[in-house]
Amino acid sequence: MAFGAVALVALIVIVIAQMLPAQSPDVSNGPNQVKSDGAVVDGALVKASPDPAAASITFDEAIGGILADQRTFGEKGVVLLGDSIVARSGVYEMCAKPILLAGIPGSRVRDWVDLGPDIFxxxxxxxxxxxxxxxxxxxxxNTDPDKWASDYKALAKAALPSRLAFVSIMPIxxxxxxxxxxxxxxRERLNAKLKTIAEETGGLLIDPLPTAKGLxxxxxxxxxxxQKQWVTNLSAACQAPNQPKSDRAPIL
Structure with a gap:
């Protein structure tokens, strides 16, 4: 199924879900409250170890999980958006706020251009x-870095006026x-583009890992x-600067 079509279906399901009774988010009551299967790393609540199974779920399964999580996700929380690295990260909470873990294994920047704005x-x-x-x-x-940067910047701007943080493409x-x-x-060419995107959108750029060796x-x-090192560095996102106050642009 094309991402554009899925985005439309996703939006319809989200609207219906908003009409249903919400349940309490399955997160801790604060940044230092630890689930029985989790641990706190620099204020981010994570699972005790990465979840390998999360890297092999299908696209439809990932979308379904994101939609289900949105039912219990209150406004003014944190959206962590990415691919299988995000999907299997097990981050529950950051900056004393609940996280909507929006990770789709195998996804590329272009895949989020339609779906991301609907979520935001x-x-x-x-x-x-x-x-x-x-x-x-x-x-x-054979990714075109210029087209990639254009898509990424459009995705980021759709998230405004939320605060923004960008995790550099991790070492391999x-x-x-x-x-x-x-x-x-x-990877290096795209990271150079990402640095410019962060500067132009007023976001914070985060280096995820110093090296991939042994990690x-x-x-x-x-x-x-x-995972521990990644989450430790990820917690820097809590320091992302505020964006100028403005109304969120409608999604047409």
Whole structure:
């Protein structure tokens, strides 16, 4: 199913969901309240270890999970948007606020251009953290950096006036099989574009990991140690600057 069509279906489902009785969010009562299967890392509540199963869910399953989570997501929370790295991260809460974990395995920036704005318009987050781009670094995709930057900037601007944070495309370990298809040159080119996007949108740029060596399972997806380091660095998003006050643009 095309992302544009799914975005339309998603919006309809979201509107219907808003009419149903909301349930209490399944998050802790504060930044230091730990779930039985979780741990606090620099104010972010995470699972004790990454969830490998979350990296293999289908697109439709991921969309369904995001829509279900929106039913219990209050306004002025945090949206963490990305690919399988986000989907399997297990982050429950950041900045003493609940998180809508919007991670779709295999997704690229262009896949969020339609769906992302619908999510932002419905939940009106206080902070949006973008963690995208690793799949755009696949050599075979031959990503156009300029088009990629244009799509990413449009996605980010759709999130305004929410505060914005951007996670750089994480380092890869080319000695591991999971990173074999990725281009280090493309990753660096896209990260250079992302730095400009952050500057132009007033967002905060975050370096996710100093290196991938010893911090991943397959060269891309982090292990327990990598997850801890990733979440520690991710918590810097709480310092993202406020955006100028303005009304959120309607989604047409």
């Amino acid at each position: 318009a419905q939940v009106e987050p206080e902070l949006v953290v973008f963690a995208l781009g690793i799949n755009d670094s696949v050599a075979a995709f 370990d080319k000695s591991r099989p999971g990173a074999a298809a990725l281009s280090e040159e493309m 991943t399972l397959d060269g891309v997806h982090f292990n327990d140690a990598g």
